[in-house]
Amino acid sequence: MGASCSTSGATSAAAPDVITTAAGQKFERIPPAEDGGKIVVALGKFDAMHRGHAELARRASKMGAPILMSFGGMAEVLGWEEKLPVVAPGDRARVLEMWKAACEGKTVREHVIPFADIRRMSPEEFVSTLKDIGVGGVVAGANYRFGFKAAGTADILKDLGEKLGVDVSIVDLLPANEPGDEGVYPAGYENTPQVSSTRVRACLAAGDVEQAARLLGRNHALVLRIAGAGNDGRFPTSAATNQYPAIGRYAAIVVGADGGRTPTTAEVTDGEIVLEGWGETNGGNDDANVCVEFVGPAADA
Incomplete structure (x- = not known):
């Protein structure tokens, strides 16, 4: 398929290894890395796969085998309006391949957990579950929230990592604005000061594909x-x-x-x-x- 962005990225896989947590929930264990390295997950939604997300993947690659971990079905569970994704599902593998050079040549994988399965977990239950499914390290942005009613913060994540034996790295947010990037956006879109999927969507909705490219890195x-x-x-x-x-x-x-x-x-x-x-x-x-x-x-x- 060459460099086409219509590449599906689909691969055949063995039946998943399923574990049962202390609370009785079942989750797929993350397959081990090819080199046997520690599994390090970057936490986020990863809708736009922008420069900030690439930095999370880069940081994770320095700690071990990088994986983007996201949570499927959030819109349905929370009653949000369904939207087209920023990155086409069949184009995600191509973007991950573009990141490989900055990730020490390591392949960046993806792992999706159903949001409905973790939404009511306390912050500690969430981090404990990550460890149960094979995670040895976690990377998150400074504004990351997790756990029931978003009770967990970056500081809580670091504390829980130390308590439970999971390495945690927090990444500062990347500033978005360059000269001329303070444009006007449609109602309902937030002109966030940091690189974000929300801001990428706003740029596309305003027809500003050049600023969108700067935020995406492509x-x-x-x-x-x-x-x-x-x-x-x-x-x-x-x-x-x-x-x-x-x-x-x-x-x-x-x-x-x-x-x-x-x-x-x-x-x-x-x-x-x-x-x-x-x-x-x-x-x-x-x-x-x-x-x-x-x-x-x-x-x-």
Whole structure:
């Protein structure tokens, strides 16, 4: 698949090893690292996979075998509005591969625990469960909260790590603003001072793909399902597998399944995403998805 951002990242795996905690709950044990190293989890939502998340992975790699640990089904459990993810599910493996060089050449894995299974745990029960499933170290941002009703703080996490024999490292938040980055965002979006998934979403909603790229550490990539699209490069917005930017015209790059990169203009309308010239040359993509990186405003925008 080369460098295509439509890579699924799916791999076959053996049946999971399931453990039962003292409270009687069942969890999958994290598979051991190939090198037998200590398993170190970075805690977070990891929706945007931005520079702050990459720093958590880098810190974890210095302590052992890095894993991004997130908690699935939060929106459903908490009654939040379902949103398209910032990073397409099939694009996450490509982003993790991009981080590998900064992570001492180590492969960064992902492990998802159902949020419903841990939401009512006390902070100590949560950290104890992490240890039970094989975790030897934890990395979290300075603003990380955990446990029932978010009772756990970074300081509590450090104390519990010392008590339970789990190494803990807390990472300072990365500042987001560069000159000109104090832009106006749509109602309902927070202009956070730190790099955050919320801020990335706000930039995309405002059509500021250049600032989004600075927060992500790479161009924002949109993965579109080809099924149902016309041969003229017109895709319904329902074909998007992740968040697309605001209505507008953008300089973009179609990333082929063979790694080829074809400059194009992408126009987002109220119901369509149009890739100019895509019907003539589809950039070497397979028959499932097309991947588009957004670079900035189109020259004629």
